[in-house]
Structures are given as structure tokens and as C-alpha cells.
Amino acid sequence: MLRMSTLFLRTLRDDPADAEVPSHRLLVRAGYIRRVAAGIYSWLPLGVITLRNIENVVREEMNNAGFQEVHFPAMLPKDPYEQTNRWTEYGPDLFRLQDRKGTDYLLGPTHEEMFTLMVKGEYSSYKDLPLSLYQIQTKYRDEARPRSGIIRGREFVMKDSYSFDLTDEGLVESYQKHRAAYIKTFDRLGMKYNIVSAVAGAMGGSSSEEFLAPCPTGEDTYVLCPSCGYAANVEAMTTKVAAGDASSVGALEVFDSPNTPTIDTLVELLNSKFGPGHTGASTLKNVMLMADETAISVLVPGDREVDIKRLQANMPGVNEIRVFEEQDFAKFPGLVKGYIGPQDAKKSGIVVYADPRIAPGTAWITGANAKDKHARNVVNGRDFEVDHYIEAVVVREGDSCPKCDTAVVIDRAIEIGHIFQLGRKYADALNLTVLDQNGKSQVVTMGSYGIGVSRAVAAIAEQTHDEIGLSWPVSVAPAKVHVVVAGKDDALFEAGEKLAADLEGRGISVMLDDRRSTSPGVKFKDAELIGIPMIVVVGKALENGNVEVRVRKSGEKQEIAVGSAVEEIAKTLATLA
């Protein structure tokens, strides 16, 4: 039983000056966390209990799925990270330190290497697979910009699991088991979330999904279809476009277009020259980029911008993409800035990528590769060839859902889980092999799965709080019932003590506000701020043999007889769970 009279807790009446987002403000005000340094927080008793509750739900669901818990140090030797090249690749985000002999160590940002090596040390047969291991550990990342309190810290608690399989099919199965376990976990934690397709990106591997908890203060944006529920990371959003029919389109026609180096000026000219109705979307923009050492042209409708991050995510193997600079144009004299068209790309040796909207058979107005000249009736497949189609434009609210064609919305969320099929990258680098049925050595394939445990505290707070304070789901609250003794008579305190003890006897955890000289108003405010799901007031109703039972979230109140209070509270709690 938690007692307010002795609990190590001081709630704050004012919002802390350095906190902006609700979870940060309220967790500090209600006495769950305190800032120690940028992105580094201490946990007070209420915070520790809440964090542990979440950990335990995660742990139970991992165990239920048949995954086994292990534990690694947070401080790790450099060597394994050199073997996978991450000592270098991770860059300044890695906390590095040295021991007295000058040997390099790091604070683990994630533990793929260690898990791989652990399995390598113990197992060597296909018969031992599949295997899934997990740990709940503190991770360290020297983020360039920690923010939003506990949402993005430099030290945070993460549950990370890794699956080990002989075959690709096995990996898919392990992946699905994790996915199912995550669904159960986040459901139990009372969170709202969307499972969103992501791009596997630099980590390699084929399939990846993120669990995103929608909330206005989230730092990730993603695409959501309000009709069919399709959800995708902007990088992973796809575009469904029908092929065009250009059979009735006239021949390519070059026309004079002086002083039209931008889309806007071009559209103006088109409307006066060929009649109204032309928009940026009628034109074809050629965005020149350098992908590592290759010159590429990305074709997008004139009213669209290229999202370089998205482009890069869809060009695996390419390290750096940058826009064309003067010296690049100098190498391609055929390119006339402001008047580039894809018609001569082949001749210039430029690789042509195109947004799917530039479908085969569609006709466009674009540059004629000569100063002050544009061309119209430029048909894809007839007048130019596209080498690769690629998702590269900035996704906009109102774009079509690839599943059901409804206009999508752009939503914000906090990433609370990420699952992906890693493949053999780490097993290859660290030489994790097992013998197969034929006695042949096979590289193991891996999956990696994370849940931000401390971040979940903040995400849940973000999703459940209201104007007056926190309001936890039953599964994570630091206690299930908050018994407030409102008054000064000993009889009230005795009744409060008894009720609290009876509830605890039923296995219902209780916070008892047994402070003698604190006024009822303060106790009510504190209870609402702290956010325990049920508040029971032992006060003036006791004259009639009643206590007042309140549901924190809905604000519903009812008086019930002391004698049946435990039963009634247990029943109400069950409906809240």
C-alpha cells in the first residue's frame, strides 16, 4: 500500500518552465520523474512503479510467446561493434568511454552484436532453431537533440528481442509471432496505435513495420486512410496510378517559352498560349540529383516536390543523394537549367527515375532541352523512356489511399515499437552459422524487434491525460484505487485504513491519502493529477454509511455503502481494464 503521508513525493502546483509537451509537464508536476541533464531523467517512486508495470506487461507477453529473457551489460567492449563496422557507422550518437588502460568501451545503443555473439557461443545446430531472445535494458544514444521529456531521451529503457532462424520462411514466422505478441502487449497497455509499413532502409532486410501511438505531440508523421485504415510511413507510402492512353495525343511539339524557368511562369504562359486549364500538375519537372557518383533525373509532376529522404529510403545501397550543383551541370552540357526534358536523357547518360504518376502512356509538358523552349504532347514510352519508377515525391494530405482510393490524412504519432526482418547482415558479419541437416554450414537469419518501454510511459500519458492531470489505464497505474480521507475525524481515517486494507486483501493495489493536516481540496487535486483510475473519497458521506466512488477518466461519481465498497470497486475496475 502506498501512503501519501510517507510517500517520497512532492507534487508541483506550477508547470515546470522547461517542459512543453503534456506528458513531460504532468509527469514532472505529479512527481514521477525529474530532469537530471538534457534527455536524462531520474524516476521517483510513482514513476518507478509505473515503469515496472509496463515492463511486466511486456515481459509477460514476451514469455507467453515463448521468448526467453536474457540480460546484457549496458557498457560494452568496442570489438564486436568494430566487426560490424558500427563503431564507425554509428558516429557521434554513440556514447564512448575508456577504462584506465585506455581501452575503448561504449554504452550500448542497441544490442544486435551481443545477441548474435551470445547465440554463436551457445548454439551450432539447426535443431536449436528457431530461437527468440529478449532483454529489457537501458540504452544510450547521444541524440543530437533530445526532446519532449521522456519521449526522446539520451538514456531510455527498451525491450529488444532478436529471432534466429535457419530459413527465410522461418524468419517470417518468427516475425509474425513477434507482431502478434506486440499487438497483445499494446492492447494490454491500453494504448491506441497503428501498425504502419516502414522502409527497412539502411539496416537492411526486407520487411519492417512500426507501431505508432497517435498523438498531436508525436514527432513522427505518417499517412493514414480514414476509410480503410491503411497506414504507412511517408517513406513507405505507395501510389496507385492507371496507365495513360496516349493514342489520340498529337505529335511532340516544341514551342517558344521565353523567361519561363520556373513551373509558375511556365503555367502562366501555357494558359495564355494554349487556353486556360493548365496547372502545375500538367507539367513534368526534371529534378537533377547525384546519387553517390551517378547522375539521375527524377521526373515528378510540376506541382510536386522531391522528398530526398523518401527517395533515399527507396534506393537501397545508395549512401548519399544531393541536388545538382553548378559543377555537375558543367559536366552535362546538354542540360539547360530550367528547360530540362527527359527526351534526351539516354544520350546524356542520365538514369531516369519517375514518380508513378508519370505513368506509361501519359502526356506531359516539359522542357525541350534548349533555352526558352518547352515541348508539349511529350508521351512516356513514345518520346522518352523511364528506367525506374520510384516513390519520391513529398506525400500530401489528400493523396489517394493505395488500397481504397480515399483521400489520406497526415497524422502525428510516437513510435513505440518497431519490428523488422534483419536478414543475415549481423550473422554474416559475426559469422553466426549452424550446421543444417546435411552437415553444411548455414548463416542464420535474424529479426529484430523493439519496444520503447520508458517512452511508452510518456506515450500513454500523452494519450490518456486531460486538463487536470494524468489518467492511467488500470494496467499501468501506480495503484488501482486512490483512497482519499477527506476530513479530520479519527473515524474517517479508521474507515479509510480499513477500506484500503480490504482492497489490498482482494489484490487491488491502493494509494491511501492518510495525510492528517492536508485540506481536502489539496488531496482531490493531487489525486486527479496523479491519475490513479479510481478515486474513493471517505468523507462526509460516511455519516450515512457511504463512501464516494469516482472514476478518474469519466468523472462519474456515485455513493455506495461501505460494506459493499470492495465488491463494487472490484466490479468497476474490471470494466475499466
Place this chain on the structure above:
RNA sequence: CGGGGCGUAGCGUAGUGGCUAGCGCGCCUGCUUUGGGAGCAGGAGAUCGGGAGUUCGAAUCUCCCCGCCCCGACCA
């Protein structure tokens, strides 16, 4: 890393060159009070982020450093 803002008691803040740095919350003592952040009286608590400088005099002006927050870049 670029841009912006901030740093005064545990928390929130006032104080643009002049006396002993002010107020609210919280904390301590006493009395009163107890259903919505009580009242009165007394009290403790501050190297004004740090250093250097200007000045008769610096929380206040100048320079350097440190720390923190926000936007962006970046980031399972």
C-alpha cells in the same frame, strides 16, 4: 550542426547601474481551520549558471565559457 529563447531559494517568478535581491507555492514553529490547491503570526532557505572585465558601485553593461528549452537538420 543552423536559427530562436532562457538561466535569480526545491518549484514558479519580479527586479535595465544605487541602500539589506522582492513576491507566490512549497518547507519549519504556534494557534485557528478540514468537501475543492485554508487563515493569521513568526521563521529557515540565494556563491543572482561560472569566470574575467568596465565602474566609486554590477543580478543589471561588455567579453569568454557552461547549462537548459523550442524550431529545423538528424535520429530504432
